[in-house]
Amino acid sequence: MSADISLILVDDHPVVRNGLRGMFESVPGFTVLGEAADGVAAVQLADELDPDVILMDLRMPGGNGLDAITELTKRGSRSRVLVLTTWDTDTDTLPAIEAGATGYLLKDAPRDELFTAVREAAAGRTVLSPAVASRLVTAVREPAPSPLAAREREVLALVAKGTSNRDIARELFISEATVKTHLSHVFTKLGVNDRAAAVAKGYEQGILGRD
Amino acid sequence: MSADISLILVDDHPVVRNGLRGMFESVPGFTVLGEAADGVAAVQLADELDPDVILMDLRMPGGNGLDAITELTKRGSRSRVLVLTTWDTDTDTLPAIEAGATGYLLKDAPRDELFTAVREAAAGRTVLSPAVASRLVTAVREPAPSPLAAREREVLALVAKGTSNRDIARELFISEATVKTHLSHVFTKLGVNDRAAAVAKGYEQGILGRD
DNA sequence: CCCGGCATCAGCCAATCGGCTGATGCCGGG
DNA sequence: CCCGGCATCAGCCGATTGGCTGATGCCGGG
Numbered sequence: 001m002s003a004d005i006s007l008i009l010v011d012d013h014p015v016v017r018n019g020l021r022g023m024f025e026s027v028p029g030f031t032v033l034g035e036a037a038d039g040v041a042a043v044q045l046a047d048e049l050d051p052d053v054i055l056m057d058l059r060m061p062g063g064n065g066l067d068a069i070t071e072l073t074k075r076g077s078r079s080r081v082l083v084l085t086t087w088d089t090d091t092d093t094l095p096a097i098e099a100g101a102t103g104y105l106l107k108d109a110p111r112d113e114l115f116t117a118v119r120e121a122a123a124g125r126t127v128l129s130p131a132v133a134s135r136l137v138t139a140v141r142e143p144a145p146s147p148l149a150a151r152e153r154e155v156l157a158l159v160a161k162g163t164s165n166r167d168i169a170r171e172l173f174i175s176e177a178t179v180k181t182h183l184s185h186v187f188t189k190l191g192v193n194d195r196a197a198a199v200a201k202g203y204e205q206g207i208l209g210r211d
Numbered sequence: 212m213s214a215d216i217s218l219i220l221v222d223d224h225p226v227v228r229n230g231l232r233g234m235f236e237s238v239p240g241f242t243v244l245g246e247a248a249d250g251v252a253a254v255q256l257a258d259e260l261d262p263d264v265i266l267m268d269l270r271m272p273g274g275n276g277l278d279a280i281t282e283l284t285k286r287g288s289r290s291r292v293l294v295l296t297t298w299d300t301d302t303d304t305l306p307a308i309e310a311g312a313t314g315y316l317l318k319d320a321p322r323d324e325l326f327t328a329v330r331e332a333a334a335g336r337t338v339l340s341p342a343v344a345s346r347l348v349t350a351v352r353e354p355a356p357s358p359l360a361a362r363e364r365e366v367l368a369l370v371a372k373g374t375s376n377r378d379i380a381r382e383l384f385i386s387e388a389t390v391k392t393h394l395s396h397v398f399t400k401l402g403v404n405d406r407a408a409a410v411a412k413g414y415e416q417g418i419l420g421r422d
Numbered sequence: 423c424c425c426g427g428c429a430t431c432a433g434c435c436a437a438t439c440g441g442c443t444g445a446t447g448c449c450g451g452g
Numbered sequence: 453c454c455c456g457g458c459a460t461c462a463g464c465c466g467a468t469t470g471g472c473t474g475a476t477g478c479c480g481g482g
Contacts, residue, residue: 013297013319019230086224086297108224149458162408164438177461184440185458194440194468196406197373203414360428375468388431395470396428405438405470 004031005122008049010042010056010065011035011084016107020055020084023111030118039068046072046079052122054081058096066096073100080121103127148189153207155182160199160208215242216333219260221253221267221276222246222295227318231266231295234322241329250279257283257290263333265292269307277307284311291332295325314338359400359418366393371410371419 007030009017017035024030033049036042038060046054054072058065069081080102096104102121105114105128117127148156151172158168165183169176187193190201202208218241220228228246235241244260247253249271257265265283269276280292291313307315313332316325316339328338359367362383369379376394380387398404401412413419 014322015227015230015234015318015325017230018233018322019226019228022229022233023226107226111225111229114226151459159407160411162403162405162411164405166438174459175461177463178459180440181460182458184442187440192373194373194375194406196370196410199407199410200371200373200414200419203411203420208411209414362429377468385429386431388433389429391470392430393428395472398470 004029005053005118006031006033006049006051007053007055007118008033008042008045008051008079009035010037010039010045010054010060010068012037012057012060016057023114024118027115030115039064039066039071042068043071043075046077047075050077051079053102053118054079055084055118056081056101058083058085069096069100080124082117082121082127148186148207152182152186152189155179156186156198156202157208159183159195160202215240216264216329217242217244217260217262218264218266218329219244219253219256219262220246221248221250221256221265221271221279223248223268223271227268234325235329238326241326250275250277250282253279254282254286257288258286261288262290264313264329265290266295266329267292267312269294269296280307280311291335293328293332293338359397363393363397363400364418366390367397367409367413368419370394370406371413 007024009020009032011017011020014037017037021032021035024032033051034045036045039056042054042056042065056065056068065083069083072079072081081100083096083101083104084107085104086107102124103117103126105117109117120127154172155168158171163171165176165179168179172179183195183198186198190198190205192198192201199208218235220231220243222228222231225248228248232243232246235243244262245256247256250267253265253267253276267276267279276294280294283290283292292311293314293316294307294312295316295318297318313335314328314337316328320328331338365383366379369382374382376387376390379390383390394406394409397409401409401416403409403412410419
């Protein structure tokens with residue numbers, strides 16, 4: 001009855017793009033308009049091709065997926081963004097949805113689920129894979145553990161490197177007292193009592209890990 | 212001149228398997244004999260189909276890739292294993308090579324590099340993507356930081372949870388002195404001086420993170 | 423059979439940490 | 453205009469940590 005659902009694929013891995021393309025071309029009802037390897041290219045492509053659905057990976061070198069979604073939302077693009085990620089780290093989900101993603105799927109979803117998701121997304125309905133959905137509800141249950149302030153993140157990063165309070169103070173050109181204050185706040189916000197656990201939480205929540 | 216290179220694809224993501232299959236079927240010289248979604252299935256499939264090359268992801272739920280490689284090597288399989296991973300975390304590389312993998316590629320390698328790699332692998336030559344190769348050399352430069360002993364890992368895990376030495380002692384039914392000894396060894400092996408940095412290293416090297 | 427790695431334990435001591443109380447200045451939203 | 457969050461600083465004190473030296477028992481490989 002209706003025309004094909006048009007889509008563009010955004011992922012930094014050629015293999016994945018190829019795989020998606022193959023899957024969508026193997027069944028009727030979809031047309032792959034194009035591919036992009038990063039967020040910047042994705043926004044541009046979306047501008048040009050105006051697809052119904054954009055399948056996008058979040059983690060990409062150069063041209064963050066999140067920024068791309070934000071940008072598209074800001075531009076009032078009519079394209080629905082379906083985030084397709086490898087592993088979900090509940091750190092990414094919420095921001096992505098807030099930024100305007102219509103759905104969030106894990107890459108290991110079965111083919112049919114993927115097709116369904118794209119159709120749902122094209123129709124404007126929110127689609128979340130079960131795993132993601134459950135994470136979301138638990139995330140909402142907890143009032144959001146609050147993210148760290150810029151300075152607090154800096155301190156935590158140094159702590160993770162084994163830097164003592166005194167040396168952190170030196171490195172950041174502030175007093176040791178201030179370092180301790182920052183750290184206390186970090187502890188409170190992360191719900192821990194010592195630097196070791198804070199570092200663990202930092203990794204767990206994606207605050208640390210990419211330097 | 213020679214027959215096609217036969218291969219099987221092992222990855223838990225249908226999308227990735229599909230993508231690889233598509234790529235290898237789009238050019239002459241390759242025949243995809245089959246696919247598997249985990250290490251156990253991979254070993255079985257390799258037994259049945261005796262492929263020239265096995266393209267394998269390491270991180271898979273149920274049936275670890277590393278174990279699969281070990282098993283294949285033990286069985287004296289003639290198949291060359293090419294590890295194809297998403298992100299390389301130098302934690303995986305060495306064990307994989309030691310276990311008998313012929314090569315180690317990142318999934319974001321360009322198509323041609325992939326094809327070349329498979330041909331090289333089929334010919335029995337070791338292939339490493341440049342990024343991996345450089346990691347390897349630096350890893351060899353450092354005499355291998357040595358992995359942690361079982362008990363040491365337990366202690367580190369508790370440290371990451373913010374447990375004090377005294378409480379760790381209680382939880383493991385050992386004395387506090389022993390805990391400190393273990394921790395000292397952990398510090399030495401990880402090349403750090405305090406628990407916070409140890410936790411960071413733990414995450415960085417994949418010792419911590421999956422509980 | 424010896425050595426090295428693992429796991430266990432003791433005691434000492436200085437350094438570091440974490441909690442607590444209390445303060446100041448800036449900025450942005452209500 | 454006030455309040456809350458951020459960033460800065462101080463001092464005190466008990467608790468915890470980490471380094472050091474030294475020891476014992478078990479096990480497995482050379």
